[in-house]
Amino acid sequence: MDSSDNNHRHSQRLPEKAEVILDGAMREFLEFGYAATSMDRVAAIAGVSKATVYRHFQNKEALFTALIQQLAQTQFQPVFNLKQAEQLQSEPRLVLQTLASKMLDNIMENEQMLTFMRLLIGESGRFPELAHIFIRSLEKPGIEAVSQYLAAQSKLQLADPEVSARIFIGTLVHFVLLQKVLHGQESLPMERDRLVNGLLDLICLRSGDRLNPTGI
Structure with a gap:
């Protein structure tokens, strides 16, 4: 899939809005799992519009990929x-x-x-x-x-x-x-x-x- 390539631009410092979205996504993924998490739920918990979420992340897999990349950068x-x-x-x-x-x-x-x-x-x-x-x-x-x-x-x-x-x-x-x-x-x-x-x-x-x- 191409979500990893699409999110290569996130490999450095993310924009503040993207950080907020990722924080909300992490909470949703950890509480409800990958399958049950939706872009609508992520937008709601992050306090942004769904359009804003999609402006930064193409889909749910792209969100998850960005979270893993963030962990790699900060923790490993x-x-x-x-x-x-x-x-x-x-x-x-x-x-x-x-x-x-x-x-x-x-x-x-x-x-x-x-x-x-x-x-x-x-x-x-x-x-x-x-x-x-x-x-x-x-x-x-x-x-x-x-x-x-x-x-x-x-x-x-x-x-x-x-x-x-x-x-x-x-x-x-x-x-x-x-x-x-x-x-x-x-x-x-x-x-x-x-x-x-x-x-x-x-x-x-x-x-x-x-x-x-x-x-x-």
Whole structure:
């Protein structure tokens, strides 16, 4: 579909009116789900006309796409900006540890983000394109950034940096899903620091960093 292309112009700072519409759309999506949300309802809760909504967003999918792009910009793009870490020549374990901590903080301490993830899981069966948008906007850029960083760290001696990046991101995402999104803290608890340190041991095993964990 072309809604993602149509909303590329929203990838930077959105106009104030569009921000108001997105705020209303987020509340509607989280309360009623994707299928039950209409452009009429979004216009009403945002306090604007339906014509104004359509002037900024072509359709409901475009609205949802813009919300995901907004989450990517505010919650994840700063986390996965590894250029500064490379310039500072920090130890890989410390860089990955900081990355894991920020990523988990941004998701696990954000109830709106957790609710949005539950919505996405629930609606992805009927609307698979929503999941595709989420993966393209959030998960794929994160995996690519970590993969490129790991590939540049020769001391880690990783056979396949992309696989290691997927293990890194996948483990953290699974932890969030199991512990917070699916409310598994009581039935299958796991300490966050223990999981992260174990994950770092696996990735940094050959470099010797494993012998000097700094903790979180």
